[in-house]
Amino acid sequence: MNQLVRNLTVDSLTLSPLTPTIGAEVSGIDLAQPLDAGAKAALRQALLDWKVLFFRDQDITTEQHIAFAREFGELEVHPFAPHKPGYPEVLAITHNRENKGKENTWHSDVTWRLEPSLGSILRAIELPPVGGDTLFADMYAAYEGLSDEVKARIDGATAIHDFAHFRVAMRKRGMSEEQIEEFNKAYPKPEHPVVRTHPETGRKALYVNAAFTQHIVGMDEDESKALLKHLYAQAAIPEYQCRFRWEPNSIAFWDNRASQHYAASDYWPAVRKMERVTVVGDRPY
Template sequence: MSSDHSIVVRPVTANIGAEIRGVDLREPLDDTTYGALRGALEAHQVLFFREQDISPAQHLAFAERFGQISVAPFGPKHPDFPEITVLDQVQPKGEGADNWHTDNTFMPAPPFGSILRCELLPELGGDTCFASGTAAYDALSPAMQEFLADKRAVHDISRMLKKAITIGAETAAFEKMAAVWPPHEHPVVTTNPNSGRKCLYVNGNWTSRIVGLTERENDALLPMLIDHIRNPDFQCRLRWEPGTMAFWDNRWVQHFAVADYGGQRRVMQRVTISGEPPR
């Protein structure tokens, strides 16, 4: 556990996650607090804040302190704040959040960060799990790391967009959206420019194939790499409470919304922060 002035950073696991105490997110962040949170995010990859009774405007203001807002291309939005994506679910199984993924990697420059807060929770369930892509990479064999070093993968909006349209979470025509957001290639292994650590950068929602491999090779390798993130050694789990917020570095972290509350309503609001093309 470490602290900076009144800020307390309490690690959740050895590989990922920390709870932050001593910050009131209703107030603008001064430079010292901002620097402490950036450092904690770099060290722990996902930060959890408790007892934060903030408004949508304050949610946005907190996110804007860390960069320009990246508006999600599809999905329901807040009626007064179109920068905020609203995740309102009653029957969540199979809708996509219950799959290990990184947010919006179909974009040429996926978001740097995502900040999620709860509006309405089921009586039980609805936890979110987070996994470290850097820990997942470190656990690969040296031979696999070497093989993947120069590989690139295609990230495609198509499958998740079709699912969103089917369940009524998106009303735009598929052909129009797919034309605006064509598939993009990203490295299979990315590098943190600050620490030099490597990250396994494929996920089940958006990654469609590894470039240069045959269909049969992709059928064998890509599912294995996507499944690799499911190792509990790389993970932490957040049990939501009223006033809880999670802020994760979308470059290195995947997440999974546990869909164990069917028939009850769970409402979350998410803001994403613009990023750069993965390298």
């Protein structure tokens, strides 16, 4: 860890890894303040190295949250999920007695987009007294741990992704088929590689997820389902994971290109309020 900090050339930045390969808590930085060039470069490299960064005691405003995210790229507006009033870039994620948590499936955010996100920055607003942790999985390790036989089967393969569960929710809310068709046209089902090459590190990562991947192109339905089930299960291997226990004013910043996450929904009927800002990414290859 000390060698990594020295390599980042920012004396005040300290990284405390949660596991050998994924997750590091970052201290020595105030996210309410603009980043200088050194801190920005250090954080970007740390994100590439650890896939998810955690920050404690960051009592920041919504504007500061947005400003921090913009240091890493353009921000996206989620077309389906509720946003914070007055802030279309800020996804408001609130669960309570009437709205139980539903993010308890391993996934990478918005892979139903043609250009899925680079990363997401999530801030804790209100937390249950216990529970509500988020787990993260290293998808480099998930790929590298596959057998040579499975690697050969998925080499060069692509899969279709879709926002299917959002479509179900829209119908439940009474949205017409004509309105839904407009979303279908705006977000046609993209075809992404089953194994993605990270655009910055050049490493290969498993890039299918149980929330949004539909089927592997060119395979019959049964074969695709069986193979995807095996690939999805890799994220659930503890050796590939870290787990983050939230506190008030905690922030997590994860690389959607190299990780998946799972929000434990074990706190119902308690309240859990989070706010997320997402950085636009590029088309996977």
